Amino acid sequence: MEPEGNLPAQWRSVNPPPANPNALMPAQMENVNRREFLSLMAASLALAGVEGCTPAASLPEKIVPYVQPPEQMLPGKPLHFATAMPFAGYGIGLIVRSDEGRPV
Secondary structure (H helix, E strand, C coil): CCCCCCCCCCCCCCCCCCCCCCCCCHHHCCCCCHHHHHHHHHHHHHHHHHHCCCHHHHCCCCCCCCCCCCCCCECCECEEEEEEEEECCEEEEEEEEEECCEEC
């Protein structure tokens, strides 16, 4: 897709590019039936789901202490800061207490 006029490549029209006339439409595919298509899609989704369950992703991380802790953090003294969280599609403000880097 070529940039329109003198605009950079990231500023393009909202309209989609014209369809490729050489692309096959689903009605033109003769040797693929619905059952084969759905079984292939189910197998690909199952394999994608299995990838997320690998042992490497579930191994616990080794927690190490700070080499040089931040100046604001003192052991035993909580740190308070403001943040936001989503609630019913909107952001809601929160004040969070953090004990040695762990939000409470």
